[in-house]
């Protein structure tokens with residue numbers, strides 16, 4: 264899914280005159296692994312211009328490293344652009360807090376649905392008619408800093424769960440992270456985790472500070488200088504699912520049992536919903552088309 268989405272996003276990033284301008288930024292990404300053999304496991308060797316970093320050039324404590332080309336997404340710009348695009352294509356947006364998928368019929372929607380696609384993320388755990396107990400949160404915390412001079416993506420990860428990353432955006436802001444905590448529903452930022460993120464990020468990427476401020480190498484001073492650049496800090500729950508993304512369908516009875524409608528499940532993208540989006544959406548729409556054409560064939564057979 265990711266490898267289908269990446270070329271689409273790279274093309275959107277390079278189309279400078281398009282409405283997607285500012286949503287994406289092509290970057291050079293560096294990945295550092297504490298343990299051996301992780302680039303292969305994470306399928307990074309397929310990324311554009313992938314190359315291993317020679318061992319002699321790796322920082323202390325790192326056993327494998329690589330670089331490749333990728334693109335970052337400024338979601339605060341991308342989501343409003345996506346919304347305007349789906350409106351341009353003729354979609355109506357109706358906001359409603361559903362308790363059960365069977366509510367998706369008139370009068371809540373204008374006419375009977377040909378198919379229902381459940382994209383409820385973590386909500387699939389509690390939404391009536393779905394109630395997928397395999398859905399669970401993986402909590403993350405990030406810090407947004409203003410650092411327009413910083414243009415590279417760097418990640419340092421280890422099998423024990425340590426995970427530090429910098430993601431620059433086209434706007435000049437940079438996301439610093441991060442945390443991954445399974446089954447943690449705490450939706451607000453925790454001050455000690457913000458400090459921890461600042462400490463890890465400045466140690467990994469001292470160039471987060473402008474050159475003039477970089478002369479003082481005392482880690483505590485560097486962290487306090489970096490803190491002055493904070494725009495906001497936040498926490499979020501990645502909508503994970505045991506078994507991974509769910510793309511499958513079933514029939515649901517509506518109208519007091521008088522009609523059946525295909526119900527296509529499309530959730531559980533965890534921490535990869537953006538990067539997997541184009542590939543995943545295509546697979547989902549293939550399932551929708553398959554169910555609708557199967558239903559049409561059954562209806563014709565009865566005539």
Ligand SMILES: Cc1cc2nc3c(=O)[nH]c(=O)nc-3n(C[C@H](O)[C@H](O)[C@H](O)COP(=O)(O)OP(=O)(O)OC[C@H]3O[C@@H](n4cnc5c(N)ncnc54)[C@H](O)[C@@H]3O)c2cc1C
Nearest residue numbers: 360361383384386403499500501532533534535536537538
């Ligand atoms: C800290 C953090 C870092 C991340 N980093 C990345 C990254 O680097 N790359 C990446 O690709 N992804 C990343 N993600 C993951 C990404 O945000 C998710 O994968 C993506 O948002 C999933 O999209 P979704 O539409 O499936 O679910 P969601 O974005 O959760 O949307 C589900 C929607 O359904 C609605 N809903 C749920 N239940 C109901 C109901 N009963 N009635 C009506 N509406 C309902 C919700 O309100 C919500 O609007 C990150 C997430 C976090 C938290």
